[in-house]
Amino acid sequence: MLRNKKYVYSEHDIKVPISLNLGEFVLNSILQYKDRVAFIDAHTQEKLTFSEIAQNAMNVAVSLVQQGVRKGETIAVCSENRSEFWPTVIGTLLAGAVITPISVVYTKDELKHILAISKPKYIFCSPFAYKAHKSTIQTTKHIRKVYLYGDEKTSNEILYKDLVKNVNVKREDFMPVEVQGQTDDAVILYSSGTTGLPKGVVLTHFNGLVYCSFIKFDEPQDPMTVLSIAPWYHAYGMWGNIGSMCNGRTNVYIKRFEEKLFLETIQRYKISVLFLVPPILVLLSKSQILKNYDVTSVTQMNCGAAPLDVETIDEVKRRFPNVEGVMQGYGMTESTLALCKDNLFQPYKAGSVGTATPSTVLKVVDLKTREPLGPNQPGEICAKGALIMKGYIGRPRSEDFDDEGFYRSGDIGYYDEDGYFFIVDRLKELIKYKGFQVPPAEIEAELLKHPAIRDAGVIGVPDRASGELPLAFVVTQPGAAVTEREIQSYVAEKLSNPKQLRGGVRFVKEIPKNPSGKILRRILRDMLKSGNSKL
Template sequence: MLKNPKYVYGDEDLCLPAHLNFGSFMLNNLWMNKDKVTLINGSTHETLTCGEIAQEAMNLAISLKNIGFKRGEVVAICSENRREFWGTVIGIVCAGGVVTTINPGYSKDELIHVLNISKPKYIFCSPNTYNMCENTLKSMNIVSKIILYGDVSNKENNLSYSNLAKTNGKDVGMIDFEEFEVVEVNGQTDTVFILYSSGTTGLPKGVMLTHLNVLVSCCLEPTMQSDKINLTITPWYHTMGLIGTLRGLSKAVKVVFLPKFEIESYLNTIERYKINLLVVVPPVLVALCKYQSNHDVSSVNVIYSGAAPLHGDTIKDVHKRFPKLESVLQGYGMTEVTLAVARDVQSKAHLAKPGGVGFIVKNAVIKVVDINTREPLGPNQPGEICAKGVIIMKGYVGKSKEDDFDEEGFFKTGDIGYYDENKYFFIVDRLKELIKYKAYQVPPMELEAVLLQHPAVRDAGVVGLPDASAGEVPLAFVVLQPNANATEKELQQFVADRLSNPKQLRGGVRFVEEIPKNPSGKILRKRLREMIKTTKSKL
């Protein structure tokens, strides 16, 4: 068979362990660097070495077996970012289990929805999340044991992570690495993670990732660099935080993490630890650029941004904010492709292009197809991005693959994008989020990027407002900077001066206090559309 000239093919040279067991891969790599500090809590300044994570993982794996855990069973983790998280993840995997990570901010109905998808037998909780979710968890017959982080003296009938991971549950001391053996798995087909799609257009779906999926992602060129001090604030229950940090831990990079984003704390952390590389989502960069302070951020020389494209003007502002910045790198992906299917990398930083998301990753194939005819498109022709390869998920829990994969086995991402003559990729918008104005398709992200250039605008989200004659017209929700002023007409004119006629804010501007987003920073447009019925401009 001949390669299709309109498809983009990634390189195929990638070194993977023959056992294809992600638990063994992580444990071996951590133990090989056991004396290195790999995680630092930027709030408490607590440190964690690779060896400490590996030791807790081994102890926990044995303890799980002792309490009746069996290979293939699902274990949930519902917690904010804290030290016990990684010993839990790797311990479950070493025991042959399936890990599902749950957003601690889920409502009762959302929590019930995802638990019914993955059906975990065990669940690890932080004290905060347990206090919020206790009644819901106890009302479900799925979960048989709850294991708590921190002090559990007042929590009857629950197990303690500390007891399980520090002494293997029987006070017999620490498990010896040389005597420990991970549970055997079929890495090509066995599920290692059940994660949840972002749910920006509906309820989350359970994404099944195999050991092979995650191994391949971890063996690609890393985002976080071993010769730099890296800072991340992405929640670990989300794909970007989970897979991204696992990639870093597998290479013993030094990662400073913060449980949540607060701009003063973030800047103080950069200053204190002389951070070199930031892993962020676009809203964080916009906030940093518009926040006036005298913090010393001259140590930052690389920024890696994901979840949504950065506009070229925003990148210019970022360079002004960080005077020693060398590269702003971006990537494109989703849970279903095990984090990223196209990305900039440090070794090719000089090839990064404003507004772009990089080159295809190794062992992947991408085609861009016409959204109506499904015919493959060539360079500089926007269409739906479809991908296949060893990083593509096994499938959704309880769902046939027919709706999400085409006849050639390509996963239909639902994103509109294109590649240029150098096979460098650009993302336009989500297929379902394009605004249909008369015969034109208007990408909301383009209007948002322009609005963010206005000095009074702190954040913005754009959706289509139903219109009898045009179908839809663009409507903007805007968050103003503190003590800043701007009128609806002023912002409409600001956009009109910079974009073509179909992209005018004919639906108006509504001023709000916050733009709803998911943990990775993606705008929840479904919520914005709901707000159309209830929200009126304050000005």
């Protein structure tokens, strides 16, 4: 009955609609904006209005039900960012089914693993995705029907455009399938897989509604143009774009990041808001061509998925003169999106990821005793609230939640006296050197300050005497020359003794990352074992 003084409680109230169908909430939100442009393809300049999304979503929902889709059945969508994606997602939710977006870049074995987790009975595919994964999809026994985007099919597939044209529903005649929002599944996403194979994360309609409700403005706002590079099958891209849609923002999207196209798009469409990941901000802070483009329209930057150092933020703000702030956030697929977030209406603290989002309770616990810690004491961050997932598919909750119902994040961090959170690193990624716990992210942040280094990733390599030694994989700037010894000396000057690069330096062409920008350290370890890196 009493609050724990060592827990951090959100102080915000939110309004959630009586109808707990997430699809209906999004549908009603976007219908406010009618013929305003919702999405623009930066590659083709193709435009899609909010009215078109709403109409196609209702048509998809009715057609799916007519074709036998039932409440609670799972529908997959495997596609790069393209115009059919959002009517598919919203239409599936309106039909009472569960949507599971799937990465187009999965290997054959990864896709088999994912399909075995969520067991979709129906799947929507882009031509690109279907060409890459056709044999796997066709041999997956629980998939009943395949819907294809585009104009061509090969055999028994159903074209999306025919599905949409089969009906033409008016809003006043349309009623979404009734769901029990607090318990019924809405979305299955997949954990990042930075330390192993992804797990299926189940989110309810209520999880999504809580997120949408606290980022939804009470009144339609002046149009803002947003540029996002995150793939929509990832939590950052999916929820970020749903939030933008619910607020009537025009979203310009890029299927893959290309520096020149990215900057041209900002200039062409006078982008005001950017949703980015740390590797892109690092690139922008060191870009040699940015000065050739007009980026004065940008007033807001949002960054998530991995820690971002203060020096990069300062340099980016210098290069984008009208940016009011680089808002960081902290969250995960398991928390719908954000557990903490900066905003322009509260004081900014360098290095912080902001304060707790509405409905959230956070605690930091000692790694050994599991006792709650006070301010400025690093430990594992644990979270409870309406944004936290229902659970992992096929996995007991007791493996990931403590006795009080807090989700154990596996992230190391702390909060200060004002409730601002600071992220140190992933618990599983800490390097153990002679009893010291060394955060790879801290070494990476220092490496990225070096003018000759474009990108970096750090892992621990086994050592009989010390446990593990920090080793850095480094991507150099074009034309830059720097040696292993110079980099080791640079880190030795900047960081304490346990954080020195005693494991050495490997020069590589790129650092492997997942779509959200997190470094895939397991691949770095495989590269080291296979010798696929050079001195």
